[in-house]
Amino acid sequence: MGLPEDISLRVMAAALVHDAGECKTGDIPTPFKKELRHHFGPSFEALLAKYDPIPQLLGLPPTVVVILKCADYLDSLLFLDENRVGRHADAVFQDIWNCANRYFSEQGDVGSHAAQLYHEIRNAEYEI
Numbered sequence: 862m863g864l865p866e867d868i869s870l871r872v873m874a875a876a877l878v879h880d881a882g883e884c885k886t887g888d889i890p891t892p893f894k895k896e897l898r899h900h901f902g903p904s905f906e907a908l909l910a911k912y913d914p915i916p917q918l919l920g921l922p923p924t925v926v927v928i929l930k931c932a933d934y935l936d937s938l939l940f941l942d943e944n945r946v947g948r949h950a951d952a953v954f955q956d957i958w959n960c961a962n963r964y965f966s967e968q969g970d971v972g973s974h975a976a977q978l979y980h981e982i983r984n985a986e987y988e989i
Contacts, residue, residue, distance in 0.1 A: 935982075
């Protein structure tokens with residue numbers, strides 16, 4: 862069972878521009894975001910949401926927003942798996958890994974599937 866066409870187009874649009882808010886905030890490094898969340902809590906999240914209203918503007922169902930967030934975490938983790946070099950990259954990976962696992966564990970079946978998908982992709986062997 863697929864999504865209705867209008868929702869499918871909105872999901873694709875959200876996936877393509879999901880980091881557009883970074884035009885205003887910049888690409889805040891994950892360790893610094895962690896510190897800002899620790900010090901400012903919900904007010905920091907509200908600030909980020911102000912500049913990243915894509916899911917709300919597109920009227921996506923909450924489950925679809927969760928799927929997009931899981932996909933964003935998977936993309937980050939898989940990119941770092943392939944490209945990380947050095948202690949800083951290891952620390953960034955670990956932080957994202959911890960955040961992703963926490964998020965996945967809070968999202969029920971969708972989060973469980975995302976975690977399983979990460980392990981399957983990570984352990985897959987590819988021939989080019």
